[in-house]
Amino acid sequence: MPAIVPAALRRGSLSPRHLPDLVFLTVAIGGLLRLVQLNAALCWQFVPLIVLLAGGYVGGLARWERLGWWGRPVWLGALLALWSWITWGMPAPVAAGYVWLALPLAILALRMFTDRTAIAVVGVITVLLVLSVARVAGTLHPELVAPPAAAVWATVALYRSQQRLLAQLRHTRAELARGQREAGRLAERARIARDLHDTLAQELAGSRMLLQAADRDWDRRPDLARTQVRTVVDALGANLAETRTIIRDLTPPALEHDDLAAALRSLCARATGTPARVLFRTEGEPGELFPDKAAALLRVAQGLLANAREHARARHVWVTLEHGDDATVTVEVRDDGKGFDVASAISPGPDDRGLGLIAGRERLRALGGSLTIRSAPGHGTLARATLPLNTLALAGSR
Numbered sequence: 001m002p003a004i005v006p007a008a009l010r011r012g013s014l015s016p017r018h019l020p021d022l023v024f025l026t027v028a029i030g031g032l033l034r035l036v037q038l039n040a041a042l043c044w045q046f047v048p049l050i051v052l053l054a055g056g057y058v059g060g061l062a063r064w065e066r067l068g069w070w071g072r073p074v075w076l077g078a079l080l081a082l083w084s085w086i087t088w089g090m091p092a093p094v095a096a097g098y099v100w101l102a103l104p105l106a107i108l109a110l111r112m113f114t115d116r117t118a119i120a121v122v123g124v125i126t127v128l129l130v131l132s133v134a135r136v137a138g139t140l141h142p143e144l145v146a147p148p149a150a151a152v153w154a155t156v157a158l159y160r161s162q163q164r165l166l167a168q169l170r171h172t173r174a175e176l177a178r179g180q181r182e183a184g185r186l187a188e189r190a191r192i193a194r195d196l197h198d199t200l201a202q203e204l205a206g207s208r209m210l211l212q213a214a215d216r217d218w219d220r221r222p223d224l225a226r227t228q229v230r231t232v233v234d235a236l237g238a239n240l241a242e243t244r245t246i247i248r249d250l251t252p253p254a255l256e257h258d259d260l261a262a263a264l265r266s267l268c269a270r271a272t273g274t275p276a277r278v279l280f281r282t283e284g285e286p287g288e289l290f291p292d293k294a295a296a297l298l299r300v301a302q303g304l305l306a307n308a309r310e311h312a313r314a315r316h317v318w319v320t321l322e323h324g325d326d327a328t329v330t331v332e333v334r335d336d337g338k339g340f341d342v343a344s345a346i347s348p349g350p351d352d353r354g355l356g357l358i359a360g361r362e363r364l365r366a367l368g369g370s371l372t373i374r375s376a377p378g379h380g381t382l383a384r385a386t387l388p389l390n391t392l393a394l395a396g397s398r
Helices: 004-011 016-038 041-062 064-089 092-112 115-137 142-217 222-250 260-271 291-310 353-366
Strands: 277-283 316-323 328-335 370-375 381-388
Touching: 016 041, 016 092, 041 064, 064 092, 064 115, 092 115, 092 142, 115 142, 142 222, 142 291, 260 277, 260 291, 260 316, 291 316, 291 328, 291 353, 291 381, 353 370, 353 381
Parallel strands: 277 316
Antiparallel strands: 316 328, 328 381, 370 381
């Protein structure tokens, strides 16, 4: 499980998954303000405990992975102990609000434990809740303790149902993605078959006819036969080069065993110091990206990086792989080089820079993406290659 609060703040959004955390902090901070308003000596004794409770909750979420399987139960036990201490010791009017911290704590138990253990921990939380309500009300009347206890278990049932639906949704998304990948592979096979038929097969058939003619003319017209053989040799050389191009374009070697981030990191590591220093970083959480889109972004990034190194005379190049909240993936290449006039440069020139930019833009456009370039003489260059995530990847279900 990721670090919940920092991830939510970093993405600038709050998903329903984080609502229990928001409830916890709202109740804790609201009670703290109420204690400050009462301004009684007893109230001030609980202010540090409430700050410790809220800080411990947020700190545990932020270090969820580091806590490990044994540290999380200890953390939850400490939160329950602090919660019980606060609700039992503070004035009844304020403690009544803190009783409802049982809801986010129960959800936390469901996130942390498996089914039976989670139910047992929720049972303990319910007992503490009932005792706290009885202490605040001064009596253990069923009409007072039943509603909050029922609210806890109803929340547990809704959360478990939501988790089952999310699991089914993830499974369905994976099945759909596999189906679309298979369809993409079949379409790619058909495209390759067409390319081979229209190029290599036709050329090989023509070369075979020339060789057959050369064989017939070898004794009677040897000069013509040699000319035909040389024509076949030249054609086969061109066919070999075209075959290598097709093979090279199918799958970039860097993506055969690594994902896009690893391939870009390796590309930047090889490029650094020649002559610019190339720095790479990633932002956001990766989503589902088909191999053809990853290959397109890698190819465009190679071209942009080559432009920055060879033409911009940059000292530093910054490459960023950004996974956006709007279901897009962006590779940004920024340099501190000499810059150029974008309007006049997007055209084939002697150094093929304009041709490379046009080819990159067309490659991305064919996949529903875009290539934007901002530059001015003497002010460096910023290029952003953007592609949408797979259309069958459902946002917010990661």
